[in-house]
Amino acid sequence: MTTVHGVFASAKEHRSLESGDIVFAAGDTGAAMFGVVSGSVQLRDGDDVVTTLGAGDTFGELAIISKAPRSLTAVAAEPTTIAVIDERTFIFLVHETPTFALQxxxxLAARIRSLDEIRLS
Structure with missing residues (x-):
């Protein structure tokens, strides 16, 4: 069985980030989502950390589903490598590894729950 972050090897582009590097900012438009290959990424709502993602996690998925602006800011929490997954790569990954779509x-569901908890508290 292929691990989720193992499928990130199919991404054409990988980015190396230093701690504090911004992947995208709230309000930005985007045409790609990302997978954490190594390291960690914080998703922030202003100065509040909504969640911290590690190897195998994905973020920025709404850019593939919707053309709406980014709702959070993504920042590398440490030296990190991410895979850039555009729509074409996403479709390929879903076709080749259906469990990728489930992941x-x-x-997305976990992130929505985290945001709900923050907003309701």
């Missing part, structure tokens, strides 16, 4: 949906 993306689980990631």
């Amino acid at each position: 993306v949906m689980r990631s």
